[in-house]
Amino acid sequence: MGESINVIIIDKEENSRNIIKNYLSSFGDVNICGEFFDYDLGCDFALKSGKVLIFIDVSQEPDKALDVIKRLKENSKQSYIVAMSNKTSTETIIKVMRAGAKEFVTKPFIESEFKTLVETITAEFRNIETPDTCKIISTFSNKGGIGKTSIAVNLAVELAQMSKEKVALIDLNLQLGDVATFLDMTPPFAMDYIADNISHLDEEELLKTLTRYKNTSLYVIADPLNIDKSKEITAEQIKNILNALKKIFSYIVIDIGTNIDSKTITALDSSDLILLIAIVNLPAIRSTQRCMDLFNKLGYPPEKIKLILNRYMENEDIKTSDIEEVVKQKVYWKIPNNYLTMMSAINKGVPVSEINSESNIAVNYKDFASKVSDYLITQKLNKDYNNRELRI
Ligand SMILES: Nc1ncnc2c1ncn2[C@@H]1O[C@H](COP(=O)(O)OP(=O)(O)O)[C@@H](O)[C@H]1O
Ligand SMILES: [Mg+2]
Structure with a gap:
């Protein structure tokens, strides 16, 4: 028997809650950690409960229940929702499943059917390891004016647009960052507030402290308004913020900036992919070579670093192959x-x-976002596959 599965029941009818509890009591590995007649209370509790299996009735207050399912789906990647209803019309089932439920159970329950379903669900629930599907991408160069912020911002916008999944964009130029300006935003909370409060914000509260870009699935964490506050932010806080964001977001894009300190190294360490940005001129290429040396010293595997040429023009004096020879890295992508x-x-x-949207640069960014996303998904799949092999 594996570790126990936490269950929350949200149902207005006490009798129905009791039947579920009774049926579940025959499963030794199931632990009922909350029972609610109120949808909002149940939802708030579920959002604070990490990986949890939720039985929710959708027949009593259907609109409210659908809202709660949507909220759970959007804010917690770790919840597994089972909807229950005495209305079994196809329309109801489709609505509920679209909102984010994974299973639908008809009331009144038939004991044997309910228990078989619970067996299937618990097996499936266990197989969904605490999801680590979030992919962290950083833009880096030890020179200013190369295009790190432009790339982080446009890539993040495209990833959100393409995937419709949640993307966080973090400005780690903690003194005088540009991300908020590039998107014409004035975030009410910035990195200093989030760093100070990260230990007690739950997922929903954390999401509220990020600033949503227009009506998209992109959320931004800007640099502090007050430079003095920047100095107080620690590497450990950055680590905690990234760990918390990983549970909510599918992608995190970090504009690392030029500084090398414990905070930026923490972000680089946590990244699945570092976009090392260069432009085609000799000083920039030499700096890029030094960045590669640094990454080697930090022990980063080659597949974690991709060399990007920004502001690229055909017929440059310096050939791409020369750059590749000096930097000892293939050019992954060129931005015109x-x-x-x-x-x-x-x-x-x-x-x-x-x-x-038809300009060469807009089209290039769109293709770049697909390429990066495909690459990261393949990397994750390979990693999972290799881990599985190791376990055998
Ligand atoms: N692909 C590009 N083509 C032309 N100009 C660019 C391109 N990318 C960035 N720039 C320009 O380069 C300058 C620096 O870009 P920025 O993103 O702020 O760099 P960094 O963050 O590395 O300091 C900006 O003025 C921007 O307009
Ligand atoms: Mg910048």
Whole structure:
């Protein structure tokens, strides 16, 4: 028997709750940790409960119940929702499943059917390891003015647009970051507030402290308004913030900046992919080479680092193959030079796709986001596969 499975029941009818409790009591590994007649209370409790199996009645207050299911689905990647109802119309079932329930049980329960279902669900529930599907991408270069912020911002916007999943964009230029300006935002909370409060914010509260970009699934953490506050932020707080965000977001994009200190190294260590940004000129290439040396010293595997050429123009004096030889790394992607579109985007505080979605740079960013996302998903699958092999 594995570790016990935590269950929450949300049902207005006491009798129905008792029947569920009674049936579940025959499963030694199931632990009922909460029982609620009120949907909101049940939902709040579930959001604080980590990995949890939720039985929720959707026949008493259908609209409220659907809202709660949606809220749970959006805010907790770790909940497994079983909807229960005495209405079995296809329309009801579809609505409930679309909202985010994984199973549907008809009331009144038939004991044997209910127990068989619980057996299947618990087996499935165990197999969903605490999901670690979040992918962390950083943009880095030890030189300013290379395009780190432009790339972090536009990539994050495209990832959110493409996947419709939650993407967090973090400005780790803790002194004078540009991310909020690039998206014309004035976040009410910034990194200093989140760092100070991370230990007691639950998932829903944490999400509220991030600033949503327009009506998209992109959420931003900006640098502190007050530079003095930046100095108080610790590497441990950054680690805690990333760990908490991983439970909510599918992607985290970090604009690391140029500084190398314990905070940025923590972020680089946590990254699945570091986009090392260079432009085609000799000083920038030399700096890039030094960054590669640093990454080697930090023991990063080669597949974690991808070399990106920004502001690329055909017929450059220095050939791509020369750069690859000096940096000892293949060029993964080239972003074209398009000063007018880029400047116009920055001045208006919007992504390049909003200036002209057909411009070479907007199309390039779209393709770049798909390539990065495909790469990371394949990497994760390979890792899972290898881990499985090791366990055999
Ligand atoms: N692909 C591009 N084409 C033309 N100009 C670019 C491109 N990417 C960035 N820039 C310009 O380079 C400058 C620096 O970009 P930024 O993203 O702030 O760099 P960093 O974050 O590395 O300091 C900005 O003025 C921006 O307009
Ligand atoms: Mg920058």
